[in-house]
Amino acid sequence: MPDFLYNGKAYYNPVEFAMDRLGGTWKMPILWRLKDRVHRYSELKKSIAHISDKMLITQLRELEADGFIRREVFAVVPPKTEYSITDKGRLAIPIVETIRNFGIQLMALEGIDIDDYK
């Protein structure tokens, strides 16, 4: 397995490259919400339990920098910002779904109640 550099960072394999973009506690939950419809910042905040402003905004910014989502600001007061998924971001949805289904499968194996996810 050869190494490669991207934006000054060394990666050892494609899994690491992918997870550097999709990984962490919050990115996949965000993409999962945006796959169905546009969300305002405050809607994401309400929809994703436990996330703090700091985490929400940093993850949104990183997803935007990676081209997975797009941010549209409206010049109104109080402010309004809408986040939506891009075509590139849509490429990630099947992967998120695969991971999610695997999680549900593992949860079922461990006897964790799954009904909320069906």
Add this chain to the structure above:
Amino acid sequence: MPDFLYNGKAYYNPVEFAMDRLGGTWKMPILWRLKDRVHRYSELKKSIAHISDKMLITQLRELEADGFIRREVFAVVPPKTEYSITDKGRLAIPIVETIRNFGIQLMALEGIDIDDYK
């Protein structure tokens, strides 16, 4: 999205549950090797560039505790230990492959050379 507890830890969604088991720098590379054949500790060490003894052994232990791999010790000197994937671990392989393919796709989009992974 409801929370749930497992082994004293709170999870917010199935993705987090799955990634708690498959995530980190080394677990998927290990499973990816074991999918084809049994490996001795030293073979994994040689095969996975940059991994330290500490990381290799801790990740192997966690994968074993989660039932994804199995460890067989031979009573010989110098020691010999073989690691192999379990049926449960095999369930993870398609997920690893999906993530890996997505990583390759992203790398291609960024103009990173992909030939080594085909």
Add this chain to the structure above:
DNA sequence: CAGTTTACTTACAAAAAAGTAAGTTGCGAA
């Protein structure tokens, strides 16, 4: 009896990710 081999183990340090809490902006409403 010192050296070699393999699979670990341990202590410690560094880096990365995540969390907490408080503050900022601009304007329309009360």
Add this chain to the structure above:
DNA sequence: TTCGCAACTTACTTTTTTGTAAGTAAACTG
């Protein structure tokens, strides 16, 4: 003139993950 709203921003701390380096065990070899 103060208040509230929505979308951030900042400073700081804690937690988690990863890395580094050195050491151990047990038996066979020369």
